[in-house]
Amino acid sequence: MRHAIEQIYGERRQGLFTLALAITRCPARAEDAVQEAFARLWKSPARPGGDLVPYVFAAVRNAAVDQVRRQDAAATGEPASIYNGLPPDPSSEAISAEEHRLVREAVDALPAHEREAVVMRIYGGLAFEEMAQALGEPLQTVASRYRRALEKLGERIKGLAGPSHE
Amino acid sequence: MNNDDIENLLARMPLVKAPASLDAKVLGRARRGRRVIFWTAAAAGLAAAAAVVAAINFSGLTKPPTLPAPPLESVAATEPVRVEQNWSQLSYEGIVVPDGRTPLKKFRRQAIEHVQWIDAASGTKTEMTIPREEVILIKASVD
Numbered sequence: 622m623r624h625a626i627e628q629i630y631g632e633r634r635q636g637l638f639t640l641a642l643a644i645t646r647c648p649a650r651a652e653d654a655v656q657e658a659f660a661r662l663w664k665s666p667a668r669p670g671g672d673l674v675p676y677v678f679a680a681v682r683n684a685a686v687d688q689v690r691r692q693d694a695a696a697t698g699e700p701a702s703i704y705n706g707l708p709p710d711p712s713s714e715a716i717s718a719e720e721h722r723l724v725r726e727a728v729d730a731l732p733a734h735e736r737e738a739v740v741m742r743i744y745g746g747l748a749f750e751e752m753a754q755a756l757g758e759p760l761q762t763v764a765s766r767y768r769r770a771l772e773k774l775g776e777r778i779k780g781l782a783g784p785s786h787e
Numbered sequence: 788m789n790n791d792d793i794e795n796l797l798a799r800m801p802l803v804k805a806p807a808s809l810d811a812k813v814l815g816r817a818r819r820g821r822r823v824i825f826w827t828a829a830a831a832g833l834a835a836a837a838a839v840v841a842a843i844n845f846s847g848l849t850k851p852p853t854l855p856a857p858p859l860e861s862v863a864a865t866e867p868v869r870v871e872q873n874w875s876q877l878s879y880e881g882i883v884v885p886d887g888r889t890p891l892k893k894f895r896r897q898a899i900e901h902v903q904w905i906d907a908a909s910g911t912k913t914e915m916t917i918p919r920e921e922v923i924l925i926k927a928s929v930d
Contacts, residue, residue, distance in 0.1 A: 627814065630813055630814070634810070634813075635802065635804070635805050637805075638805035638809065639803070639805075648806070652805075652806055652809055652812070655805075656809065656812045656813055659813045701803070702803070703802060703803060704800050704802060704803065705801040705802065705803055705804075707801075716799045716801070720796060721801070724797065724800055725800070728800075739797065743794060743798060744802065771793050771794070775788050775790070775793050778788065778793070778796070779788055
């Protein structure tokens, strides 16, 4: 099981870190959460019968939630985004500075559980079924939440739907 | 802007990168865990061997057979620590129409994977660098 979990870490480390960051809103706490989650996984005798990927994502999510609970409210600063704060390279056409700003603000403004759903799906690469397993919720609930999050994002960034992006 | 457009846009956003130090923290713990298991197994093995010797002694044999001791170097061996660092960049290369009908957005992702195995016991370090390049084609929506 260790080898399988190491492999999942190797393949999904960025998605796992982004999930932890989406919950803690602090890079240092996100790093601590991922480390803590894997420390628990190495010790845990539990062997889920099915797919290990949702199990690992659930462990990171739980550790991130624990980090938030332990967080000293008086010590919190500006919540960190999951996106790089630097404006994109002007020579890059992958994404414009305006797209970057709007999407960043829109995702940051989502309710926490909807942001989690977006991160799990887009950056974690989880299927709805895997998300449902990781969150311990019905598949339909998770899928609806994700679609609702996309609708909200679409509303907030609809100004981008110009011909320059085609 | 439909859901596919939003998903494509989200996928292109530059994320805060997972720090390279995370690999050592996460995987280092796994290796240490393995070493604990190894030492526990080694100790258990030695205890079992000692029990066999004691049993033979108590059976009345005048000269117990000598059991082969585990080689010292196998007990002292530790697994090397693996440290992995990855760099990647995504660049947009414009619209392409490979089949003459469907316009596709072309992205090129270039990545370098660098892995080190550091063996504290022998003081050796092994490195491996893997360059990768992939072209990603995303269907461009036409309004």
